[in-house]
Each structure stands twice: as structure tokens, then as C-alpha cells.
Amino acid sequence: MASPVRRRAQESRWHTASQVLAWLRLHPGATRAALAQDLQLSSGLATELTGRMRALSLLAEAPAPPQGRGRPTTVLGAHPDGPVVLAIDLRMADWRHAVAGVDGGLRDVTGSRHVSRDPETVLADIRRVIAAVRDRYGHRLRAVALAVAGSIHDGRLAQSATLGWRDVDLTALTAGGTVPLLPGNDATLAGLAEARTGAAVGARAALHLMVEVGIGGAFTVDGQPSTGAHGAAGEYGHQPYGNRSLPCPCGSRGCWDLEIDGRALARHLGLPAPADPRGFARQLLDRAPRDTATRQALEAVAGALGAGIGGLVNVHDPDVVTLGGLAAPLRAAAPEVFAAAYTGGLMAFHRGQPPPVVDAVHGDDGALHGAAVLALDHVTSETALAEWSARPH
Structure with missing residues (x-):
């Protein structure tokens, strides 16, 4: 068992790493120098911290576009082998999904109209997509977040006047797997996205x-x-x-x-x-x-x-x-x-x-961005980062 001093040092390390990843979502493609300045880290500590996070497949650094004379610099981004989340936006007529890395950028955005609004049919379609993403990314898929137009309580859709659903169990979407499901109201998640990375920042x-x-x-x-x-x-x-x-x-x-x-x-x-x-x-x-x-x-x-x-x-x-x-x-x-x-x-x-x-700022993609924020808050928590670091890299 780790001593109290060592445990506090480990917690502090993951706390700072969590702050770095939260900062990265707000400043995608920014430099390590900007990171150090904004988080008030010394140059040495920023170098050590980002190096450690690269070794854990959390961060990547790539050469910045040249801007005249001066020392070449690098920009920070999500590691190509790092953790990802699946964001899903379930609406009245259709649903969309996207994968996001720790920088919050959405990729592989795909949409599909409902063949039927029957809950079992819609949820079966979503389960198939979750399974396909899990097969593609393996252990890198760390969370699934679902935005839905309705009231969520204890993993259930209590009521959705839009979809005509009442008391629908959503936990079955990831049942039997190790990936957590994080459901939320679509408008609430869109508001979360605007507050974190949109028009309400600050x-x-x-x-x-x-x-x-x-x-x-x-x-x-x-x-x-x-x-x-x-x-x-x-x-x-x-x-x-x-x-x-x-x-x-x-x-x-x-x-x-x-x-x-x-x-x-x-x-x-x-x-x-x-x-x-x-x-x-x-x-x-x-x-x-x-x-x-x-x-x-x-x-x-x-x-x-x-x-x-x-x-x-x-x-x-x-x-x-x-x-x-x-x-x-x-x-x-x-x-x-x-x-x-x-x-x-x-x-x-x-x-x-x-x-x-x-x-x-996020327009029609607000709920999808918000679902990604919800999932990444979970994935980049101190506990989740410690769990990720324990895996072989």
C-alpha cells in the first residue's frame, strides 16, 4: 500500500494532468508554452508533464506551422493511440454519433433517420453502433454519452414528450460491457458545451x-x-x-x-x-x-x-x-x-x-459536443487517468 505522502503526490500528478486535458479542449492546437503560461507551470514542469503524458498515450506533439524566423515549436493534441469516447445525440426524427479524443474534437460524425420510433428498435440500432465502435477501438473506448430529448433519472428516460417515450431503461445500451453509459438531456448537454467551449466561455x-x-x-x-x-x-x-x-x-x-x-x-x-x-x-x-x-x-x-x-x-x-x-x-x-x-x-x-x-457556437451540433464533454469529464478525471496509466502502453 502506498504511503500517505506518495498517495498525495500521485493524486496531485493526476489532478494536474486532468487540468492539462481540460485546457487542451478549450485550446486545441495550442503550444506547450501557452499551456505553461495559462496554468502557471514552470517550463521544466510543463516539459516533464507533457512528456509523461505522451508516454501514456494521452498527448501528442506535432510541429507547428512555420511563422517566419525563430525557434520551431510544437502544438499539443490528442494522442493517436489515446482514449476516446462515443457521443450520441438521439432526436425525434434521427440520431447521430461521433467519436472524440481527449482534445474534444468530433470525428466520424454519422447520422441516421429512425426506421421506427419504437424504443426497442431505436435502442437496438444504437447498441449495434456501440458494439461496432467498441470492436474498432477496443480498450481505448472509455465511455459512451447519450444526449436525448427528455428527462433522465437513474439511467432511465423518465419521459420524452418529443419521442413519445416514458420510463425507458437506457442502461441496456452498454449492458454486459465495461464501458459506462452517461445519459443526459440534449438541451442540458448543449448548454454544457456552450459554457465550456462555446459562446458562454468566461x-x-x-x-x-x-x-x-x-x-x-x-x-x-x-x-x-x-x-x-x-x-x-x-x-x-x-x-x-x-x-x-x-x-x-x-x-x-x-x-x-x-x-x-x-x-x-x-x-x-x-x-x-x-x-x-x-x-x-x-x-x-x-x-x-x-x-x-x-x-x-x-x-x-x-x-x-x-x-x-x-x-x-x-x-x-x-x-x-x-x-x-x-x-x-x-x-x-x-x-x-x-x-x-x-x-x-x-x-x-x-x-x-x-x-x-x-x-x-456549436449550432446544431451542441448536444453532440455536450455529450462528448460529459464523457470526457469522466474519462479525464483523476481516477480515470490513474486507471488508464495502469494499462500497458
Whole structure:
């Protein structure tokens, strides 16, 4: 058994290595000198630490592009034989997956539409992909993270009004294997991605909102989302910001969800609810400049979006609001209407310096990036790095 002094030294070593990998995700392709400066490491310690992490197949260094005269330098990146994670984004009409190394960059991004939305059919398709990735990467696959449009609790999808699922066990996706499954709400994970590597980097408190089918989001503080007692925090779409006469698939009435997506647009146009609200909204956004009725429908939705965001700013008092999914193009379709509704929804003391509302950096890939962040937080923890180092390299 290691002595207390040696154990503390080992813990400190992995703590610093974990910090290095977190820094790398925020600064992909940066130099060792920049790493040392930002983390306040001596040049010698940075050299020793990165050398050790190269030997453990955690980091790689490659020559930097030449920039005139001066000593050649190198840039840091994920080791080609290092740990990887699988990120999955499960949506209403389709699902996507990607592999990420410790630098957080997504690769092998692949999408597939649902043949059926039956839970057993969809989960069987996902299991096959997980098995294929495990076969390809072997022990290098260290975690699987799943973003899904619904409320997650104890490894189960408690409810998804979007998918029409209730109480679905997700743990079977990796049953019988050694790779952990980390499920999370898609909008929460998109907010996590914006807080860590997107438009909300540096903000202590940030509100992220994402429109797909309905609206969800996350409130993050110091880069960590608040998920609530049962993992259901951020269900902003089920706030009573809408018409109380309209029933919502969630079981409530008057939900904000029904005012800000393709279903609302169809209703304003006198059309039946579309089978694919997200795709329908995309079509209308493309044709809006040529059609007066469509522009008016988009103005109504943009106004509902802005007013609701004003109400949430009153609740959370964020430094910044980020918009993902369809939220950004919906605002852009009627910016004046959105701005007036947003300002009108704010308490008076917020109006002098309202939190800026900015487009998300990760756009439609927010949930996928967030799933990768969730998995990499697990993989680059001190405990996980110690386990990785114990393997032969």
C-alpha cells in the first residue's frame, strides 16, 4: 500500500494532468508554452508533464506551422493511440454519433433517420453502433454519452414528450460491457458545451436555450449545469408561457413548447401539426422572404420566444443567453419583433443592461459536443487517468 505522502503526490500528478486535458479542449492546437503560461507551470514542469503524458498515450506533439524566423515549436493534441469516447445525440426524427479524443474534437460524425420510433428498435440500432465502435477501438473506448430529448433519472428516460417515450431503461445500451453509459438531456448537454467551449466561455452564469421540437435548455454556473433533484431541470418548454387552452403531449396545458416550434408555425398558418416539426420549421425559414403569411407566422413565434426568454432572465439573472438549434434562425427571421418582446418581458432593473442574447457556437451540433464533454469529464478525471496509466502502453 502506498504511503500517505506518495498517495498525495500521485493524486496531485493526476489532478494536474486532468487540468492539462481540460485546457487542451478549450485550446486545441495550442503550444506547450501557452499551456505553461495559462496554468502557471514552470517550463521544466510543463516539459516533464507533457512528456509523461505522451508516454501514456494521452498527448501528442506535432510541429507547428512555420511563422517566419525563430525557434520551431510544437502544438499539443490528442494522442493517436489515446482514449476516446462515443457521443450520441438521439432526436425525434434521427440520431447521430461521433467519436472524440481527449482534445474534444468530433470525428466520424454519422447520422441516421429512425426506421421506427419504437424504443426497442431505436435502442437496438444504437447498441449495434456501440458494439461496432467498441470492436474498432477496443480498450481505448472509455465511455459512451447519450444526449436525448427528455428527462433522465437513474439511467432511465423518465419521459420524452418529443419521442413519445416514458420510463425507458437506457442502461441496456452498454449492458454486459465495461464501458459506462452517461445519459443526459440534449438541451442540458448543449448548454454544457456552450459554457465550456462555446459562446458562454468566461461567463459565471449562463442560460442556454435550444429549439428543436419544443424548447429546452440549461442554466450553468461556473461551467456546470444545474440538473435538479431528478435530472429534470431545464424543462423550460413546459412553463405556462402559452395559450392555456392548448394541451401539451407532456400532460400539461399552455406550455411554451407549443408557441415556438414548427407546430406553432403550422397553427398560425392554419395547417395541421406536422409530423416533423423541426423539418417543417426549416422549410418555412427558407421560404420566409417570399411569403407574407410565413413571415407573419415567424414573427409570432419570434415574439413568443423573446418574451419567454425575458421571463427566464428574470428567474436566473444570467450573464449571457445563448441560442442553439432553431432558436437562432427564428430570432434572425424577425429580429425587431424578438428584441421588443425580450425587452418587454424583462423586469425594469434588467432593461438598463440586459444580458446579451447571442447565437451558440456549436449550432446544431451542441448536444453532440455536450455529450462528448460529459464523457470526457469522466474519462479525464483523476481516477480515470490513474486507471488508464495502469494499462500497458
